[in-house]
Amino acid sequence: MAHKNLDRSDIHQAFFESSEIAAIIADPDGTILHANRQFLKLSKYGKGDIQKKKWPELVVGGDLTTTKEHQEFTGPNGPGTAQSTNFKLALKDGSVRDVLIIRNGLKGAGYTAVSFIDITEYVRAGKRISLSEEKYRSLIESTEDSVYMMDRDCRYLFVNRQAVRRLGVDESDIIGRRYADFHNADDAFDFAGHVEKIFEWNTSLSYEHKSDNGKRCTLRTLSPIPDPKTGETKYVAVISKDITELKKTEEKLKYLSLHDPLTNLYNRAYFEEEMHRLDNSRFELVGLIMCDVDGLKLINDTLGHERGDELLMRASQIIRRSFRENDVVARVGGDEFAVLLPNTPRSKVEEICARIKSSIADYNRKNRNLPLGISIGFSIRSSPGQGMTELYREADNNMYKEKLFGSQQFRGVIVKNLLATIEDIGITTQHSARRLKKLVTALGNAVGLPEKRMKDLVLLAQFHDIGNIGVHHRTLLKEGSLTQEELLEMRKHCDIGHRIAQSSANLTHISEYILKHHEWWNGAGYPLGLSGEDIPLESRIMAIADAYEAMTAGRPHRKAISRKKALQELKECAGRQFDPELVATFVKIVS
Helix, strand or coil, X not given: CCCCCCCHHHHHHHHHHHCCCEEEEECCCCEEEEECHHHHHHHCCCHHHHCCCEHHHHECCHHHHHCHHHHHHHCCCCECCEEEEEEEEECCCCCEEEEEEEEEECCCCCCXXXXXXXXXXXXXXXXXXXXXXXHHHHHHCCCCCEEEEECCCCEEEEECHHHHHHHCCCHHHCCCCEHHHCCCHHHHHHHHHHHHHHHHHCCCEEEEEXXXXXXXXXXXXXXXXXXXXXXXXXXXXXXXXXXXXXXXHHHHHHHHHHECCCCCCECHHHHHHHHHHHHCCCCCCEEEEEEEECCHHHHHHHHCHHHHHXXXXXXXXXXXXXXXXXXXXXXXXXXXXXXXXXCCCHHHHHHHHHHHHHHHHHHHHHCCCCCCCEEEEEEEECCCCCCXXXXXXXXXXXXXXXXXXXXXXXXXXXXXXXXXXXXXXXXXXXXXXXXXXXXXXXXXXXXXXXXXXXXXXXXHHHHCCHHHHHCCHXXXXXXXXXXXXXXXXXXXXXHHHHHHHHHCCCCHHHHHHHHHCCCCCCCCCCCCCCCHHHCCHHHHHHHHHHHHHHHHHCECCECCCCXXXXXXXXXXXXXXXXXXXXXXXXXXXXX
């Protein structure tokens, strides 16, 4: 699964939308393109109402549209050049608010960012707002960012409560002291260099700063505060936003964009990038190995996708351990893995393939319940003239040749292991299986089944309930009556068994009998609701023998009863659940 990286524009957009300061982004002629939630709240406009309006039209007063001050303020301004002026903002409901408008050109975009700070209460009180004045504190104390002001020697002239908290000392112990008094030498040297750029360039700049051994990351924005008389930079205002969590998210998304989330190996996108790089690299000799997990669909269909994912993770671990740390090992499909081996000769590639197979054999000796099979193919590029896409196709074809040879055999191993697992759980016993085999053999012979169908019937007796592997153990082993939900879950075993049988060449021909051995003579059975002779004869024979064996041997949810009672129950169910003629024959045989 590929994920898009979180780039710088995503971070800036997040800041823009979540800012506590009303702001818009406008094109060169003043048309509003984006407005954040604080601006909509301040102006009382809806998002649909405000877009395409020109922001100067929202400012009250003929002086704004005619004066030289307005023309200079709304005219072009270069990237990073901030301008601020007090105006009155016309709200949608007809009221007016005094605002401090700060306008800043966006670097390389041709657009303008305009911030609106509501200063109505201060104007009413006859107070002017300035970053260099203490009275501005009330506007910035509510922010979660650290805000402070420095002189050219990096002395603190103003700090907000967040800056005080992060420095961990009283405000009275900060003002007048240098930045270096609270930070290490490398940090102080770096910060002083950025401050000096502000005085030299007279423009704002931003940079990321890491602290606490790289555990914490902040985005620092430094802006010039001009001397009202000379216009030259007199102080530097700093806003420091903690972006640690954003950086973690960015790194996580970057990792996920290159890695498979299940196995933590590289994903197909990264693998294809590396193939493209090798197409143009100095390496003439390149090995490529393809691996495919055998029987994954069978595991998913019978044991569930959780067990299938577990099998994939175990396969990925075995494959990864067989290679060097810097080799590119990737999951390139649902059940496919690929490995790039630059500058690796054929002998070494063959050795690695043998190592993988040996590791699989070791694993299977210890994990009978979840066996693993991997088909492997490889190819070698011995000259740069051969493209990596062609090399991949060759390795893939070689892998499928091996898969065609061994996959069917491995699915047979999985089926046998599934059957053994059912016995290990204690659902059935070998003794019970032998008795069931005798019962179906006797009934099959009595109705004159030919030899080939008799062999199928014996095989059916062995595998008819293999679908129980997909039913939860607590349902299979529950004592007492089953709930309606548990009965529905139990009935899934016919369909699951059918799918297992279809995946194995040795059982395909009896898969239909497995599917239908719980159909009823009167059509009230499951899963298809068949009736009468539409139910295969082998399935009807199996239903009678299986019911008799279950009644006389007992099951976790039902105690064993005598042979006489079991035969009587079969007779009572004849013509309803069971074929009446087969029941009559079976009763004679057993009696």
